[in-house]
Amino acid sequence: MNTNRWRLDGQTALITGASAGIGLAIARELLGFGADLLLVARDADALAQARDDLADEFPDRAIHGLSADVADDEDRQAILDWVEDHGGLNLLVNNAGGNITRPANDYSEDEWRGIFETNLFSAFELSRYAYPLLTRHAASAIVNVGSVSGITHVRSGVVYGMTKAALQQMTRNLACEWAEDGIRVNSVAPWYIRTRRTSGPLSDADYYDEVIARTPMRRIGEPEEVAAAVGFLCLPAASYVTGECIAVDGGFLRYGF
Numbered sequence: 253m254n255t256n257r258w259r260l261d262g263q264t265a266l267i268t269g270a271s272a273g274i275g276l277a278i279a280r281e282l283l284g285f286g287a288d289l290l291l292v293a294r295d296a297d298a299l300a301q302a303r304d305d306l307a308d309e310f311p312d313r314a315i316h317g318l319s320a321d322v323a324d325d326e327d328r329q330a331i332l333d334w335v336e337d338h339g340g341l342n343l344l345v346n347n348a349g350g351n352i353t354r355p356a357n358d359y360s361e362d363e364w365r366g367i368f369e370t371n372l373f374s375a376f377e378l379s380r381y382a383y384p385l386l387t388r389h390a391a392s393a394i395v396n397v398g399s400v401s402g403i404t405h406v407r408s409g410v411v412y413g414m415t416k417a418a419l420q421q422m423t424r425n426l427a428c429e430w431a432e433d434g435i436r437v438n439s440v441a442p443w444y445i446r447t448r449r450t451s452g453p454l455s456d457a458d459y460y461d462e463v464i465a466r467t468p469m470r471r472i473g474e475p476e477e478v479a480a481a482v483g484f485l486c487l488p489a490a491s492y493v494t495g496e497c498i499a500v501d502g503g504f505l506r507y508g509f
């Protein structure tokens with residue numbers, strides 16, 4: 253029994269989208285707290301590279317990777333079979349996400365349905381598949397990586413906002429439904445974070461200036477700053493926190509005029 257409320261020793265976390273950006277930072281954060289990791293992303297080479305780098309930094313931890321697409325239901329089931337083969341999990345971090353930004357009328361059906369599969373249905377199904385494994389423990393946790401776009405309009409395109417809003421409500425509902433099973437369910441809502449996804453738009457100096465002008469802290473966030481919030485929500489220290497969303501946004505959501 254881990255008696256240190258600020259440690260995750262002996263706990264195993266499944267992190268989706270763990271080969272880059274926010275997911276990779278979450279992996280590093282949870283390793284720092286003592287967790288063992290099961291990492292998922294599609295590109296096998298990038299995932300193996302990330303796993304090897306993390307194993308060099310944290311040689312005492314068990315770190316495994318599986319190349320899989322969370323948008324694909326057969327892959328989702330394969331992920332949970334693989335998790336079970338590795339002894340189950342205490343923590344699930346639904347981080348994998350993607351987007352295509354277009355005016356609402358320009359999305360093809362395949363495009364918008366695909367964004368829902370990647371950002372929302374993946375998290376719902378992985379949570380349900382993980383449920384019997386999570387309930388093996390007296391206390392376990394799910395953290396969903398949402399976005400400020402699920403709370404207010406940003407220029408992401410309507411579909412991304414829809415998926416992230418639904419992810420927030422899924423978080424609240426599952427938190428209430430699964431509280432009696434010892435599963436806490438929380439989320440984070442980042443604003444602009446420096447990752448490969450945002451490097452394109454932020455390289456436009458005028459756009460960057462607009463983003464900064466709307467951010468009270470006057471800077472872009474770092475993946476480690478999201479990972480810190482996710483880490484807190486995973487820890488026993490957050491044992492009475494469920495159904496909550498932590499914005500990691502430099503004050504963006506609180507900024508009117």
Ligand SMILES: NC(=O)c1ccc[n+]([C@@H]2O[C@H](COP(=O)([O-])OP(=O)(O)OC[C@H]3O[C@@H](n4cnc5c(N)ncnc54)[C@H](OP(=O)(O)O)[C@@H]3O)[C@@H](O)[C@H]2O)c1
Nearest residue numbers: 269271272273274293294295321322348349399444445447
């Ligand atoms: N960066 C931001 O400013 C920001 C702001 C708010 C919210 N978010 C959210 O934060 C999460 C991570 O974003 P990020 O900026 O860190 O992205 P990123 O740097 O592009 O990394 C995305 C990670 O997810 C994996 N991934 C993507 N689609 C996947 C799929 N279908 N199945 C399995 N793995 C998949 C990628 O690897 P493969 O491509 O190899 O699969 C990669 O490991 C997303 O949910 C995003 O919506 C980001």
